[in-house]
Amino acid sequence: MKGKVVSNTKLNDKYYLMEIECEEFVNKAKPGHFMMVKAQQYDYLYDPLLRRPFGVCDIERGRFKILYVLIGKGTNLLSQIKINSTIEFSEPLGNTFKYNGGKKVAMVGGGVGIAPLLFLARYLKNQGTEIDLYYGGKTEDDILMIDEFKKYCSHIIVTTENGKVGQKGIVTEPLQKNILQYDKIYACGPKKMLEATTKIAVENKIPIEVSLDERMACGMGACLGCLIYLKNDNGEIEQKRCCVEGPVFDGSKIVWSNQ
Amino acid sequence: MSKSPLSINLCGIEFKNPIITASGTFGYGIEYSRFIDINKLGGISVKGISLKETSGNKMPRIMETNAGMLNAIGLQNVGVEKFIKEKLPILKKYDTKIIVNFWGKSVEEYVEVAKILDNENVDMLEMNISCPNIKEGGIAFGTDPKMTYTVVYETKKAIKNKPLIVKLSPNVTDIKIFGKMAQEAGADAISAINTLLGMAINIETKKPYISNITGGLSGPAIKPVAIRMVYELFKTVDIPIIGIGGIMNYKDVIEFYLAGAKAVQIGTANFVNPEISLKIIDDLEKYMADKNIENITDFTGKVEI
Ligand SMILES: Cc1cc2nc3c(=O)[nH]c(=O)nc-3n(C[C@H](O)[C@H](O)[C@H](O)COP(=O)(O)OP(=O)(O)OC[C@H]3O[C@@H](n4cnc5c(N)ncnc54)[C@H](O)[C@@H]3O)c2cc1C
Ligand SMILES: Cc1cc2nc3c(=O)[nH]c(=O)nc-3n(C[C@H](O)[C@H](O)[C@H](O)COP(=O)(O)O)c2cc1C
Ligand code: FES
Numbered sequence: 001m002k003g004k005v006v007s008n009t010k011l012n013d014k015y016y017l018m019e020i021e022c023e024e025f026v027n028k029a030k031p032g033h034f035m036m037v038k039a040q041q042y043d044y045l046y047d048p049l050l051r052r053p054f055g056v057c058d059i060e061r062g063r064f065k066i067l068y069v070l071i072g073k074g075t076n077l078l079s080q081i082k083i084n085s086t087i088e089f090s091e092p093l094g095n096t097f098k099y100n101g102g103k104k105v106a107m108v109g110g111g112v113g114i115a116p117l118l119f120l121a122r123y124l125k126n127q128g129t130e131i132d133l134y135y136g137g138k139t140e141d142d143i144l145m146i147d148e149f150k151k152y153c154s155h156i157i158v159t160t161e162n163g164k165v166g167q168k169g170i171v172t173e174p175l176q177k178n179i180l181q182y183d184k185i186y187a188c189g190p191k192k193m194l195e196a197t198t199k200i201a202v203e204n205k206i207p208i209e210v211s212l213d214e215r216m217a218c219g220m221g222a223c224l225g226c227l228i229y230l231k232n233d234n235g236e237i238e239q240k241r242c243c244v245e246g247p248v249f250d251g252s253k254i255v256w257s258n259q
Numbered sequence: 260m261s262k263s264p265l266s267i268n269l270c271g272i273e274f275k276n277p278i279i280t281a282s283g284t285f286g287y288g289i290e291y292s293r294f295i296d297i298n299k300l301g302g303i304s305v306k307g308i309s310l311k312e313t314s315g316n317k318m319p320r321i322m323e324t325n326a327g328m329l330n331a332i333g334l335q336n337v338g339v340e341k342f343i344k345e346k347l348p349i350l351k352k353y354d355t356k357i358i359v360n361f362w363g364k365s366v367e368e369y370v371e372v373a374k375i376l377d378n379e380n381v382d383m384l385e386m387n388i389s390c391p392n393i394k395e396g397g398i399a400f401g402t403d404p405k406m407t408y409t410v411v412y413e414t415k416k417a418i419k420n421k422p423l424i425v426k427l428s429p430n431v432t433d434i435k436i437f438g439k440m441a442q443e444a445g446a447d448a449i450s451a452i453n454t455l456l457g458m459a460i461n462i463e464t465k466k467p468y469i470s471n472i473t474g475g476l477s478g479p480a481i482k483p484v485a486i487r488m489v490y491e492l493f494k495t496v497d498i499p500i501i502g503i504g505g506i507m508n509y510k511d512v513i514e515f516y517l518a519g520a521k522a523v524q525i526g527t528a529n530f531v532n533p534e535i536s537l538k539i540i541d542d543l544e545k546y547m548a549d550k551n552i553e554n555i556t557d558f559t560g561k562v563e564i
Pocket of ligand 3: 215216217218219220221222223224225226241242243244
């Protein structure tokens with residue numbers, strides 16, 4: 001698919017927000033989906049070679065958003081893309097967050113892991129679900145789009161490791177205190193945070209879905225480069241492709257030591 | 260209607276075009292059916308099949324490098340039985356040639372898998388000999404001329420129905436020797452090249468990016484090596500050569516033909532753009548028409564030295 005870059009805004013030294021116009025994509029996208037993005041716009045350039053996976057951060061009126069953090073070649077090139085230029089990407093890929101009619105849920109986001117939660121928040125709020133957001137970052141730079149989340153969330157609990165914004169510490173601390181209020185947890189962020197969040201949810205018998213990152217070559221289930229290890233009901237370990245059977249998994253089934 | 264300039268005959272099998280998707284980059288074909296029209300492809304070489312289901316290497320398995328990527332998937336596959344029962348019936352619904360890439364850990368395993376596939380509804384078999392021989396201390400079949408000869412000879416002897424392609428490993432000092440061995444042992448065609456052994460290290464963690472430490476390099480970065488090897492093979496063997504390695508567009512295809520290829524396989528490019536093989540076919544059609552070329556194989560080996 002192709003779309004027009006409507007905006008590509010620098011939020012701070014690390015983060016950018018890109019808005020792309022593409023009706024076809026928007027019509028297919030559901031919360032949890034990701035897409036593979038071609039980071040540069042030339043067919044005759046072969047470096048960087050592979051497309052980059054990004055979560056659908058939000059959709060609105062024929063446009064979708066990608067919140068991205070600068071890492072290496074691909075994301076730095078993305079940040080250079082000019083407004084009104086055309087960008088190529090796959091259709092929405094992967095599975096989606098599941099909604100089982102919970103009345104009150106917690107979303108737990110760490111850093112750029114907040115990205116897919118905004119789209120999910122919009123969706124859940126429409127379903128009449130009450131949402132609390134637990135949002136953790138290393139520094140104040142990691143805390144973004146609070147005004148957007150305010151539209152959908154009843155409470156927003158922010159933590160930073162340096163304590164410059166919100167509570168000083170990590171996001172699982174406040175979550176631990178309030179956990180029993182929730183019917184379900186949705187989480188996305190660094191693996192350590194997801195593992196700790198899952199532990200709290202499982203101890204309290206609350207269902208949890210997490211969205212995972214893996215390096216991806218194809219993003220369509222062909223290369224087998226993006227495996228996630230899950231434990232099935234018989235205690236056997238199964239290999240799943242993050243790009244097809246994921247990126248959203250039942251946290252309680254993930255074998256964290258293998259990730 | 261006259262014959263299409265892109266149609267080729269490979270070991271008695273009619274391909275509507277010479278564009279085949281490379282093993283390991285197109286799954287079992289089915290994965291891509293959601294995104295592209297598989298019927299337009301000349302053929303599909305499926306992910307390497309072995310006797311038993313294989314779970315492959317630990318993660319991480321892939322890393323992008325300059326104009327290429329490293330992979331150490333570890334030949335993960337569903338095993339020959341499940342392939343025939345679950346994957347092949349779906350794949351057979353498409354109007355494209357099915358090449359089954361296969362491998363083993365011993366000569367016996369190669370023979371066993373080939374015998375089973377020989378009686379199935381597939382078009383060609385492609386032996387991946389870049390696998391370690393467990394009985395001979397783990398040296399890859401494809402890097403020892405004697406082992407190459409033995410495994411190809413024994414496999415060819417065991418099958419009656421399907422043409423046998425031998426896919427050569429580029430991780431050797433002289434590819435010509437291996438081409439000759441494969442031909443003498445009875446190979447019907449050669450495909451070259453498989454991935455080049457490589458490595459990448461994360462300077463922050465001081466660890467290799469891939470858990471297997473080394474991985475196979477593929478993509479545009481390896482194309483000059485592949486072109487050179489196809490050229491050397493063309494001068495050495497009489498059987499047809501399928502060129503593989505870093506093909507991204509129709510010009511790369513023509514380059515492989517000039518070096519000596521009769522067909523080509525598209526690998527890593529499928530990851531970059533799932534529609535790329537179809538685009539290459541369209542572009543080649545235009546090119547043939549513009550240049551008024553009767554058949555693409557007119558280019559085979561026509562490099563002017
Ligand atoms: C399903 C999914 C959703 C994602 N959503 C977002 C998002 O919404 N916002 C965002 O900023 N990032 C997201 N990421 C991570 C993002 O894909 C990487 O940050 C990005 O690929 C880095 O590319 P680069 O060229 O800048 O970095 P490099 O380090 O130069 O990339 C080298 C290779 O490693 C891969 N890679 C590096 N880091 C990661 C990573 N964390 N995850 C997966 N692959 C990686 C790259 O794709 C590339 O193939 C997501 C990843 C996945 C798998
Ligand atoms: C992820 C991946 C998996 C592969 N798996 C196989 C395989 O199972 N059997 C095989 O013979 N070749 C395998 N290959 C090699 C390709 O078929 C091809 O020979 C190689 O990638 C070079 O071509 P390319 O540069 O166009 O990718 C694999 C390549 C990649 C990138
Ligand atoms: S990225 Fe290729 S199978 Fe998931």
